[in-house]
Amino acid sequence: MKIGIIGGGSVGLLCAYYLSLHHEVTVVTRRKEQAAAIQSGGVRLYKGGKEFSADCSADTSINIDFDLLVVTVKQHQLQSVFPLLERIGKTNILFLQNGMGHIHNLKDWHVEHSIYVGIVEHGAVRKSDTAVDHTGVGAIKWSAFDDAKPDRLNILHQHNRSEFPILYERDWYPLLTGKLIVNACINPLTALLQVKNGELLTTPAYLAFMKLVFQEACRILRLENETEAWERVRTVCGQTKDNRSSMLVDVIEGRQTEIDAIIGYLLKEARLHGLDAVHLEFLYGSIKALERNTNKVF
Incomplete structure (x- = not known):
């Protein structure tokens, strides 16, 4: 081929x-x-x-x-x-x-x-x-x-x-949404907080906010088994505990992130279905601000 x-x-x-x-x-x-x-x-x-x-x-x-x-x-x-x-x-x-x-x-x-x-x-x-x-x-x-x-x-x-x-x-939809929910929970938070993946599990305040992000994303994506999806998020977080997410690396190195592909998609879906997504809006705006700041010349 x-x-x-x-x-x-x-x-x-x-x-x-x-x-x-x-x-x-x-x-x-x-x-x-x-x-x-x-x-x-x-x-x-x-x-x-x-x-x-x-x-x-x-x-x-x-x-x-x-x-x-x-x-x-x-x-x-x-x-x-x-x-x-x-x-x-x-x-x-x-x-x-x-x-x-x-x-x-x-x-x-x-x-x-x-x-x-x-x-x-x-x-x-x-x-x-x-x-x-x-x-x-x-x-x-x-x-x-x-x-x-x-x-x-x-x-x-x-x-x-x-x-x-x-x-x-x-079925492509559950395949992609399964990965998206993990990316949405881990990547933006680690990029914003400047921490490795595992700290989202070990720091109570980070874990609590990640759960709020997860719940909003689940509602937007209409996931049927939230318990299984949350366990997958925690498992991936634990298995990659010493890793820096790709979004964190992009922020550190001053590159454009994939925030539009991940959180941007969720926000567009939320608007289409008339759903609130205050935590996702906060994450999106925060990462966009970090993108602008890394391009500044001091």
Whole structure:
């Protein structure tokens, strides 16, 4: 299968390494320097103190026919990707983003492509333009969006690996909302408080506020099993207790966060259904303020 990976960040490089073991993979990057480095040296993966490498191609444009495109850029970068995808022939496109802000876009996106959405449960940190550290084994979970046919991606399951499982889920909504509720509870609070994930459990005031955020998000998403969802939030928080969330890292390094994809989606849904979301509004405004402050020159 010819697979194009759009985005050369941590998730893009992780997918490129594992998928290139069994498929013909091309990484589509924004910068010519990164594309040239991948084209000449492939992708390197670090895991368990060992280094691995895999050959794959790279380019800065989508100029060949792909059987599958995997879009791994961050949510706020999608607006520059959509026009590129509109100019190519009909194909299969899998979107792997944090949050659900892109769902509103996809519902209004009138193209002939077969659209799939998914989540990434792996831990990964990009070390360079060509190298990624696989810090935690999870899974890629995906589902067909609207009228897309899931059997078109069956080949992805034929080479499933224990360290990189690819799992099909029948319904995209619970798949994405399950991940969203975790991101909404952990990422903005850790970014605002400047703490590692585990402190949300060990500090009573932080835990109490996280529960309020959780309850608002559940009401907006209409989750059926809140007890199970809350246990998942606590479990993820505990399992990643020594980690800094991606949103905290973005704030520290002065990058745009994914607050619009996560909390922004919830606030838009709340407005559509006439629901109050005072705690989510507070978190959204606070992270937006941090984004503005990190861009100031003192």
